[in-house]
Amino acid sequence: MALADQFDGLLIDLDGVVWIGREPVPGSVETLAALLADGKEIVFVTNNPSKGPLAYAERMRELGVDIGPERIVTAGMVAARLAGEAAGPGGSAFVIGATPLRETVAATGATVVEGEAGREADVVVVSGYRGFDYEMLLTATLALANGAALVATSHDPTMPMPGGAWPGTGAILAAVETASGKTAAIGGKPEGHLFEMALDVVRGSFRTDGVQKEPRDPRVAMVGDRIASDIDGGRAAGLETVLVLSGASTRAEAEAAQPPPDHVVENLAALLR
Ligand SMILES: [Mg+2]
The missing domain is CATH 3.40.50.1000 (HAD superfamily/HAD-like)
Incomplete structure (x- = not known):
């Protein structure tokens, strides 16, 4: 079973996970498209306030990931x-x-x-x-x-x-x-405010007209590249945590972390394996 199959919703960091500077992380765009096609509820969470949600959503669509600005929560907000x-x-x-x-x-x-x-x-x-x-x-x-x-x-x-x-x-x-x-x-990760905003969006997307669709208790994971913000913050917010090694934190840092991330994978594409 692929790791992504364990989750209904995902909070996904941007820098170091989806892209590095202007370059997409190899496989990230295809993976996001596949996760969305599979019905995963995704909200992108970034500590980088250099763009607003509209600009981030536009950049996503340019890359081929069709999401709206309501799916972006920034530390700037x-x-x-x-x-x-x-x-x-x-x-x-x-x-x-x-x-x-x-x-x-x-x-x-x-x-x-x-x-x-x-x-x-x-x-x-x-x-x-x-x-x-x-x-x-x-x-x-x-x-x-x-x-x-x-x-x-x-x-x-x-x-x-x-x-x-x-x-x-x-x-x-x-x-x-x-x-x-x-x-x-x-404002941003690892503090709780940003996770609260993002989880409101994820949980709201499982409801239609105020009526909860299945699943009643969606399983949501935080996927990020930095232990001190993504992983520690995700855990504090009650989420399962996935560290990708395509950005800030290394495998050695993940192994030394107390407690360690729940999952450590090479990159976003590994969620589908
Ligand atoms: Mg990052």
């Missing part, structure tokens, strides 16, 4: 919600992140401020961002000293890329936390 709650009505946010994350934060009602105005922000939001520089670190540090709340998309230290991992959100967050002495609230 969760972090934006936390930031909006922290900013409060009429509050302001200073965002270290790309345009899609700034737009998502703005959609919560917070006013996104830039430059020196950021020093008075009510909340600082941190994500992996190639435009990050000392001025942003300075603005964030002064805002936090002024009492701003601190929210980040993840702790992930790196992001898998062709030719070697690039610095991730955690690397930038370390600078902000070191300078400010504050600890961020985390």
Whole structure:
């Protein structure tokens, strides 16, 4: 029996699982198409907030995986919600992140401020961002000293890329936390908020007009490439866990992990074997 046959629904990470940078992991696209054709309920969960759900769904469709934006949950969506709650009505946010994350934060009602105005922000939001520089670190540090709340998309230290991992959100967050002495609230994996949003979508897809279709108690697994976010978070959310070795974590790390992932496979395609 293939591993995928043990599950009705899957939460699947993107970076290091479906693709690495702009390159699809070999076999991943065909595997996703086969899983969808087999009726698996799939929600993609990513700590990478550099795109919104619409852009991720479009990229999926370009690759040949036909899914809608409601099937994508990003750490940016969760972090934006936390930031909006922290900013409060009429509050302001200073965002270290790309345009899609700034737009998502703005959609919560917070006013996104830039430059020196950021020093008075009510909340600082941190994500992996190639435009990050000392001025942003300075603005964030002064805002936090002024009492701003601190929210980040993840702790992930790196992001898998062709030719070697690039610095991730955690690397930038370390600078902000070191300078400010504050600890961020985390929107993404391994914290529970993102899993709650994704599981709502998966479980909702087993219902029609409020009536539960079979199965009544769907078996859902988390599939990801990083033990500290995907596997630890999936387990904490009550899910069975599948580590793929196509991204961040190695087999040696999986064997040393306490507790280890429930399943360790080479890549996404191995779910069908
Ligand atoms: Mg990943």
